[in-house]
Amino acid sequence: MDKLSSMSSKKFFIANWKSHKTPGDVVNFLESVKKGLQNINLENKTIIIAPPYPLLPSLKEGITSNNLPFEVSSQDVSAFDEGAYTGEVSARLIKNFASYAIIGHSERRESFKESDDFLLKKVEFALKEGLTPIYCVQNEDQGIPPGVRIVAYEPPTAIGTGNPDDPNHIEEVFNKIKEKYPEVSVLYGGSVNKNNISIFLNVPNLSGFLIGGASLDLSSFLSLLSQW
Ligand code: PGA
Numbered sequence: 001m002d003k004l005s006s007m008s009s010k011k012f013f014i015a016n017w018k019s020h021k022t023p024g025d026v027v028n029f030l031e032s033v034k035k036g037l038q039n040i041n042l043e044n045k046t047i048i049i050a051p052p053y054p055l056l057p058s059l060k061e062g063i064t065s066n067n068l069p070f071e072v073s074s075q076d077v078s079a080f081d082e083g084a085y086t087g088e089v090s091a092r093l094i095k096n097f098a099s100y101a102i103i104g105h106s107e108r109r110e111s112f113k114e115s116d117d118f119l120l121k122k123v124e125f126a127l128k129e130g131l132t133p134i135y136c137v138q139n140e141d142q143g144i145p146p147g148v149r150i151v152a153y154e155p156p157t158a159i160g161t162g163n164p165d166d167p168n169h170i171e172e173v174f175n176k177i178k179e180k181y182p183e184v185s186v187l188y189g190g191s192v193n194k195n196n197i198s199i200f201l202n203v204p205n206l207s208g209f210l211i212g213g214a215s216l217d218l219s220s221f222l223s224l225l226s227q228w
Pocket of ligand 1: 210
């Protein structure tokens with residue numbers, strides 16, 4: 001199997017913790033999750049947790065010490081290299097703690113006015129430092145920067161609203177994305193929870209989920225993982 005087809009047959013489960021959790025919460029989560037994972041088939045699943053920046057080191061350390069099958073992602077990355085950029089966190093620093101970086105989430109595009117050009121720089125720095133971008137688009141028309149292999153389709157009307165997109169519409173969007181970018185794995189995100197995840201599982205080309213609110217609670221996290 002070549003590298004591209006092995007990437008697209010992978011199943012991604014990305015937990016985006018947004019601005020939630022403390023160091024103590026991370027310790028509790030990791031200590032408790034191990035038992036729950038025992039009954040779940042994890043074959044071919046890449047499980048990625050994206051905590052707030054200050055929790056990256058403790059998450060990475062806890063995953064190693066508990067021997068858990070999880071990968072770490074940042075929720076963002078700087079559009080600049082290391083330097084005089086107050087408040088920024090560079091890819092060069094993040095790569096010590098994470099292998100992935102979410103880029104272009106709609107909450108950043110909207111609340112922080114991040115443009116496609118600005119996001120392109122983030123992707124370039126991530127790739128340069130060896131981080132795998134998880135690039136978010138809000139519709140099928142948004143461009144995807146060169147080098148991106150994982151794309152999360154996240155319609156803003158579905159994020160945190162309890163109103164996920166319709167599976168037929170997701171299929172249409174995925175088809176259009178795959179027509180233009182056949183090399184990418186496409187994920188869906190927006191109000192996926194343990195009660196509705198099953199309705200998305202038959203969407204053609206679906207390579208995974210980016211889950212916010214429903215990934216915070218341990219039993220919900222495990223239920224989602226066991227159904228995917
Ligand atoms: P949600 O968020 O699952 O809470 O809707 C998804 C996301 O924004 O990543």
